Amino acid sequence: MADDKDVLRDVWFGRIPTCFTLNQDEVTEREAEPYYLLLPRVSYLTLVTDKVKKHFLKVMKAEDVEEMWFEYEGTPLKWHYPIGVLFDLHASNTVLPWSITVHFKNFPDRDLLHCPSNSVIEAHFMSSIKEADALKHKSQVVNDMQKKDHKQLWMGLQNDKFDQFWAMNRKLMEYPTEEGGFRYIPFRIYQAMSDRPFIQKLFRPISPEGNAHTLGNLLKEMYPTAIPNDGEPKRYQVVIHGIEPLLETPLQWLSEHLSHPDNFLHISSWITQETVGLNGGNSELTDSLMRGRSESCP
Amino acid sequence: MAAVTSRRITTDSAGGSDPRGPVLPPGGSGRSAETWKRHIVRQLKHRDLSQHAMFQDLIRFYTQLLEKTSLAKGILSCSLRRPSPDSSSSISALLHQNSQLKKTTGELAYQVVELQQQIKIKECVLEEQHARLAEEECRLAGAFDSHRELQERVERVQGKNGVLKTEYDALLERQRGAETRLREEKVRGGHLVEDMIHLKQQAAARMNSRNERRSRAREANLQKELQTAARSKVTIDSSSSAPTSRSTSPKNENQDQESTEQRHTRLFRSASATSPRILSSIRELFDRKRRGHSVCSLEEDLTCPVGICLSARVPARALHVLDAHEQGINAVRFSSSSDLLATGGTDRVIKLWEVRAGSLTHRATLDGSTEGITCIEFDPTGLRILAASYDKSALLWRLDDSVPKLTLTGHIRKVTAARFSSLPHQVVTGSADRTIRLWDLQRAACVQVVEVASYCSDLVCSENCIISGHFDSKIRVWDTRAVSCVQELPAQGKVTSLDLSADHRQLLSCCRDDCLQLVDLRRRSNDRMCFRAEGFKCGSDSTKAVISPDGCFLAAGSADGTVYVWNASTNNLETRLPDKHSSSISAVSWSLSGEYVVSVDKSRRAVLWSDI
Numbered sequence: 001m002a003d004d005k006d007v008l009r010d011v012w013f014g015r016i017p018t019c020f021t022l023n024q025d026e027v028t029e030r031e032a033e034p035y036y037l038l039l040p041r042v043s044y045l046t047l048v049t050d051k052v053k054k055h056f057l058k059v060m061k062a063e064d065v066e067e068m069w070f071e072y073e074g075t076p077l078k079w080h081y082p083i084g085v086l087f088d089l090h091a092s093n094t095v096l097p098w099s100i101t102v103h104f105k106n107f108p109d110r111d112l113l114h115c116p117s118n119s120v121i122e123a124h125f126m127s128s129i130k131e132a133d134a135l136k137h138k139s140q141v142v143n144d145m146q147k148k149d150h151k152q153l154w155m156g157l158q159n160d161k162f163d164q165f166w167a168m169n170r171k172l173m174e175y176p177t178e179e180g181g182f183r184y185i186p187f188r189i190y191q192a193m194s195d196r197p198f199i200q201k202l203f204r205p206i207s208p209e210g211n212a213h214t215l216g217n218l219l220k221e222m223y224p225t226a227i228p229n230d231g232e233p234k235r236y237q238v239v240i241h242g243i244e245p246l247l248e249t250p251l252q253w254l255s256e257h258l259s260h261p262d263n264f265l266h267i268s269s270w271i272t273q274e275t276v277g278l279n280g281g282n283s284e285l286t287d288s289l290m291r292g293r294s295e296s297c298p
Numbered sequence: 299m300a301a302v303t304s305r306r307i308t309t310d311s312a313g314g315s316d317p318r319g320p321v322l323p324p325g326g327s328g329r330s331a332e333t334w335k336r337h338i339v340r341q342l343k344h345r346d347l348s349q350h351a352m353f354q355d356l357i358r359f360y361t362q363l364l365e366k367t368s369l370a371k372g373i374l375s376c377s378l379r380r381p382s383p384d385s386s387s388s389i390s391a392l393l394h395q396n397s398q399l400k401k402t403t404g405e406l407a408y409q410v411v412e413l414q415q416q417i418k419i420k421e422c423v424l425e426e427q428h429a430r431l432a433e434e435e436c437r438l439a440g441a442f443d444s445h446r447e448l449q450e451r452v453e454r455v456q457g458k459n460g461v462l463k464t465e466y467d468a469l470l471e472r473q474r475g476a477e478t479r480l481r482e483e484k485v486r487g488g489h490l491v492e493d494m495i496h497l498k499q500q501a502a503a504r505m506n507s508r509n510e511r512r513s514r515a516r517e518a519n520l521q522k523e524l525q526t527a528a529r530s531k532v533t534i535d536s537s538s539s540a541p542t543s544r545s546t547s548p549k550n551e552n553q554d555q556e557s558t559e560q561r562h563t564r565l566f567r568s569a570s571a572t573s574p575r576i577l578s579s580i581r582e583l584f585d586r587k588r589r590g591h592s593v594c595s596l597e598e599d600l601t602c603p604v605g606i607c608l609s610a611r612v613p614a615r616a617l618h619v620l621d622a623h624e625q626g627i628n629a630v631r632f633s634s635s636s637d638l639l640a641t642g643g644t645d646r647v648i649k650l651w652e653v654r655a656g657s658l659t660h661r662a663t664l665d666g667s668t669e670g671i672t673c674i675e676f677d678p679t680g681l682r683i684l685a686a687s688y689d690k691s692a693l694l695w696r697l698d699d700s701v702p703k704l705t706l707t708g709h710i711r712k713v714t715a716a717r718f719s720s721l722p723h724q725v726v727t728g729s730a731d732r733t734i735r736l737w738d739l740q741r742a743a744c745v746q747v748v749e750v751a752s753y754c755s756d757l758v759c760s761e762n763c764i765i766s767g768h769f770d771s772k773i774r775v776w777d778t779r780a781v782s783c784v785q786e787l788p789a790q791g792k793v794t795s796l797d798l799s800a801d802h803r804q805l806l807s808c809c810r811d812d813c814l815q816l817v818d819l820r821r822r823s824n825d826r827m828c829f830r831a832e833g834f835k836c837g838s839d840s841t842k843a844v845i846s847p848d849g850c851f852l853a854a855g856s857a858d859g860t861v862y863v864w865n866a867s868t869n870n871l872e873t874r875l876p877d878k879h880s881s882s883i884s885a886v887s888w889s890l891s892g893e894y895v896v897s898v899d900k901s902r903r904a905v906l907w908s909d910i
Contacts, residue, residue, distance in 0.1 A: 003339055010342040017353030033364060036357040038350065058368060097353060242349065243341030249334040258338070 007257045011241055012162045014041035016087050017097035020052045020070075022059075026104055032059040036097060040160060041084030041241060042261050044125070045070055045077060046115040047158060056102055067107050067114065070100045076111040080124050081190075082260050088239045088268040089192050122154050125262055129153065132186035132263030133172055135202070136255075141172055157261050165261060172263055173256045181205035181212070181252040186263055189223050192270035199223060205252040215254060216247035226269050238269045607800065607847030610892030612863055613907030616878045617894075618657040620904055622649060625670075627898035628840065629685075632889040633676040638697075639887070640683055641898055642671030648685055650697070651904075653894055658906055664695045666702035672840065673715045673756075684725060686716035692727045694739070706737045708744045714840065715757040719764070720778060728754035728766050736781065748781050750774065755840060756795045760802040760819075767793030767807055769839075773817075790815055790828065795842040799849040804866075806852060808843035812836050814852055816845075816866060829864045831871045837882030837900075846888050855883020855897050861907065878905045 015038040022032040035055045039048055046068075053068050070077045077086050077100065091098050107114070115121060129150075133142035142150075149168050156165025175182050182205055189199040199222050205213055219226045219238060226236040227247070238244060240258050259265050627643035639658065642648040648671060650661040669688035676683055682703075683695045692713050694704035706716075710731035719726050723739040730753050736746040752770035759765075763784065764776040773787040773796070791811035798805055805817045814829040829852060837857030844853050851872060852864045859879030863872040881901040888895050895907040 003335055007335075007339060007342060010339075010346060013350075014342075014346060015350040015354070017349060017357060035364070036353075036360050038354060038357055055364070096349060097357075241342070242345045243338060245338050245341070246334040249338065253335075 004257055008166065009162060011258060012040075012042055012165075012261075014084060014241060015039065016041060016083060019097040019099045020049075020056075020102050021099060022056050023101050023103045026056075026060065027064050028059045029061065030059055032056055039083045039098075041087070042082055043157065043160075044081075044121050045079040045083055045086070047118065047121050048083075052102060056104070060104065065104050067104075067116070069103050069107050069112055071103060072098070072100055076108045078112060079115050079121075080113055082262070082266060084241055084260075085190060085266045085268060088242055089190050089270070092239060092242065092268075092270075118158070122158075125154060125157065126150055128262035128264060129172070132259075135184040135186040136172070136175070136182035136263070138183060141174070145171070153261075169261070169263070179206070180210070182255060185218070185251055185255045185265065186259075187218065187255070187265040187267060189219075189267045189269060191223075192268070203251075205250075205255065212250040212252060214248045214250055215245055218251055219247070223269065235271060236269050237272050238267060240265065240267050607890055607892045610846035610848045610851055610888060611909040612851060612872055613853075613861070613875060613895040614873070614909045615907065616875070616905050617908050617910075618906040619878055620658060621902045622651075622658070622898065622904035623647070623902045626884070626900035626902060627904060628670060628672055628884050629674045629842070630885045630887045630896050630898045630904065631674040631676060632887045632894070632896070633680045634678060634890055638676075638680070639889075639896055640674045640676065641896075641904055642674050642685055643884075643898070643902070644670040646670060646687075648674060648683060648695070653889070653906065656906070656908070656910075658896075658904065662697070662700060664700045664702070666695070666700070666705070667691075667693055669712075672712065675717050677718050684716045684718060686713035686727060688712040690729070692716035692725065692737070694725075704739065704742050706735075706742065706744070708735060708747075709733065714753075714755050715766075717757050717759045719759050720761045726757055726759055726764055728757040730754070734764070734766060734776070746781055748776065755793055756842075758796045758798045758805070760798055765796060765798070765805060767796045769793070771809070773805070773807055775819075787817060792839065794836060794839055797842075797844050799845045800847050801849065804845060804849060806843055806845050808836060808841055808854055810836050810839065814843055814854060814864070816852070827866075827869055829869060831862050831864070831874075833858065833860065833874075834862045838884060840884065841882075842885035842887075844886055844888050847890050847892050851888075853886045853888060853895055855879070855886050855899070857882040859883060859899060861886060861895070861897050875907060879903055 018037050018039045020035040020037065022028065022034075032055075035052050037049075037052060039045075049068070049070075056068075057065060070079075072086075072090050075090060077090075081089075087098055113120075130139065130142050133139050145168070152164060152168050155161070156163075156168070184202045185205050187200065187203065190197075191199070201222060203213070203218055203221060207213055207217075215238070216227060226238055228234050228236075240254070245254065245258070255265050622641050623643045623645050625644035627641050629643070630639065630641045632639055637652050637654070638661070639651040639653060640648050641651065646665065646667045646669060648664040650664070651658040652661050653659075664683065664685075667685065667687040667689055671685050671687055673686040674683060675685075681697055683697065684692060685695070686692050690709045690712060691705050691707040693702040694706070695702050706725065706727065709727065709729040710733075711729055713727050713729045715728040717726050718724070719736070724745075725737040725739060726734060727737065728734050732750050732753060734748040734750055734754060734757070735744045736748075737743065738745045750766065750768065752768035752772070754766045754768055756767045757764060759778075762778055764778060764781075765773060766776065767773050767789065769792045771789045771791055771793065773789055773793060774783050775785040775787065776782065777784050789807050789809050790813040791809035793807050794810055795808045796805060803818060803820055805819055807815045807817070809815065812830060812835050816827045816829065818825065833856065834854065835857040837855070841855065841857075843855075845851070845866070846853065850866055852866055853861060855861050859876065859881055861875035861879075861883065863875070864870065865872045875897075879897065879899040879901075880903070881899045883897050883899045886895060886897045893908055896904055897907065898904045
């Protein structure tokens with residue numbers, strides 16, 4: 001149980017070192033230094049980047065500033081995805097810090113949603129919670145909550161208050177014991193290099209025979225290509241919160257502990273670079289990079 | 299840091315970001331549920347370490363630097379931006395502003411100083427008022443204290459008053475109670491006094507009536523006699539009348555007339571015998587009140603017949619046992635003629651008995667002593683009885699008169715012995731007041747007081763000497779005429795009684811330590827014989843032992859009521875006479891004829907013994 005609490009805390013307090021660099025095309029009065037920031041994995045980009053905006057506004061003229069948007073290596077970053085998901089999906093194998101380019105002009109309307117104020121983010125966040133609870137408890141729990149409880153959830157996320165958030169969120173993580181788990185597991189599988197935004201389907205945590213479904217079962221069901229057949233080397237990486245859980249991890253547990261604050265289990269997967277075909281130095285580079293990541297602890 | 303510890307695990311384990319991907323379980327069911335959890339925990343820790351921890355400090359410092367530089371830049375830019383438009387006017391404006399500000403500061407400082415002074419003044423006033431308030435409070439406290447003190451005093455005084463009042467009430471109650479009791483007692487006392495007076499009056503009336511009766515009887519008798527005498531013829535008869543036992547020895551014929559005439563009148567006080575004195579004697583017969591005169595005549599008692607016992611007989615059995623008195627009997631004496639016995643005791647009277655036909659017959663009672671009788675003696679003529687009494691006096695009766703003729707007072711304590719001396723008209727008394735007094739009967743006065751060293755318990759008189767026995771175990775012999783101590787004889791113990799033999803040669807002393815001692819007075823060596831017996835105990839301090847009239851036997855009564863008789867010459871116990879007395883025998887007496895022995899005891903009993 002202590003492990004579970006630690007897991008929750010580690011999940012909540014996960015950070016990604018990011019370097020925000022202003023786009024060169026932006027008109028500035030003088031050169032803007034990059035701005036470094038530790039972004040929380042569980043939060044949303046527009047929620048946590050006020051300082052970035054302030055920093056860059058210092059060097060820009062007011063008339064040149066429109067809505068701020070971010071992109072990474074050409075890909076506009078959708079603010080309504082949790083930051084951790086964005087990182088895992090796009091830049092998990094790259095050298096830290098994560099370099100994000102900040103734009104103030106030419107907002108890509110087709111790719112990104114506008115985010116004029118924090119209430120938009122709140123609305124999106126609450127709708128995610130409600131959707132997740134609809135899957136888990138047929139919306140009973142979230143509807144029993146009062147308005148102030150919803151507000152507490154949002155304020156906990158906004159102000160980075162773990163205890164405040166989880167005081168309410170634990171209600172959403174309860175399930176009747178005779179069920180053995182939630183009704184359906186709220187999850188989204190994100191694939192890099194894919195047209196589909198994500199895979200989301202109904203999936204029960206307990207099999208009709210009473211066995212607990214594992215991550216492997218889910219992937220087999222939803223994304224069978226990710227799981228190699230016996231004997232074949234691993235081809236895909238399945239990452240949640242930047243780590244790769246073992247395939248036999250029970251799904252119910254994953255949903256309770258490794259969900260994001262919006263109660264969804266966001267799973268990112270991509271093809272491992274080796275199997276893409278990079279061989280020779282590149283694979284070694286990536287190998288050494290990955291090894292370096294794991295061994296670079298002083 | 300938790301990250302540091304978890305690092306160790308991660309470097310050891312095969313987990314972590316394994317490039318080969320998630321490890322497939324080899325057996326599937328062999329792994330525990332905790333493995334995946336541990337894996338996840340490890341992974342999270344590792345991720346945090348690499349992504350978070352490493353960059354945390356760096357980014358912080360970077361941001362700080364950025365802020366500092368931007369601040370500096372801002373200041374620089376601010377300062378740079380200002381001078382470009384109109385600098386001079388702004389400087390003068392600034393200077394002007396500066397001076398104005400200085401003025402205002404000066405004014406304000408002045409105001410501040412003023413206000414401060416006012417504050418100081420106000421503070422002084424406040425302090426003064428505080429001081430006065432404190433003073434007043436002190437005085438008030440003092441007033442309170444004194445008030446409280448006074449209240450306490452008042453309460454104390456009230457308390458004391460209350461206490462005094464209760465005491466007073468209690469005393470008043472007691473006084474009233476005492477008064478009522480006093481009244482009651484007075485009333486009772488009055489009643490008692492009345493009763494006593496009444497009783498005394500009754501006694502006096504009785505006495506008076508008795509005396510009156512007696513005197514009337516005597517008068518009547520006298521009248522009758524006178525009448526008969528006056529009527530009868532007087533025949534002068536010179537021959538002496540036969541001496542009767544009752545009459546005195548025949549003297550000269552002067553006496554005869556009166557003796558024959560007055561033979562029956564011997565109960566009266568004797569008148570002198572000589573005829574010229576008839577009238578005076580007749581007159582004196584009516585003078586009853588006068589005592590001391592004509593107690594005895596010169597002619598009387600000069601010579602009297604002395605009986606001689608030829609042989610005493612040892613008593614063997616009791617002839618007569620009777621309760622002779624009302625209370626215990628202390629003394630018993632046979633008179634010089636065998637027939638009369640006198641007993642006296644605690645009941646204050648002397649009873650005279652006649653021994654007739656083996657029994658004691660009561661003849662007369664002599665009273666007049668106010669307390670018990672200790673010792674009785676008949677005078678040699680047998681007409682008078684001398685008794686010593688507890689009432690510190692010795693009394694003399696004539697046998698025919700129950701009222702004592704003489705009372706010899708003068709001793710300070712009880713008289714233990716009274717004896718007729720060898721000198722005529724002399725009586726010797728010994729007393730517990732350690733004196734021996736000699737009395738003259740004609741004058742009825744004490745002629746000499748002899749101080750002795752000790753309580754005199756008994757006396758005997760012989761021709762020349764008086765012998766007294768004392769509690770200090772000594773027998774003292776006094777010369778009669780010089781009345782000085784001639785000799786001191788030691789006794790065995792406290793002397794309780796003395797007895798002289800008929801020939802005045804042997805002295806018997808009875809001692810408290812149960813021993814009888816017989817001393818020969820005429821022998822120079824004064825050897826003694828001691829008589830003891832088993833079971834003989836001297837019962838009191840005044841037990842009397844006697845020598846038999848012939849001097850052969852000694853008799854004494856013991857504390858257990860047995861009469862012991864010793865043989866004087868053989869020193870042996872002759873006989874014991876038990877069982878007749880139930881208490882301690884106080885005295886025995888042997889009759890002159892030697893026939894009878896009478897013993898008396900403390901329980902009123904008298905026993906007549908004889909050998910028949």
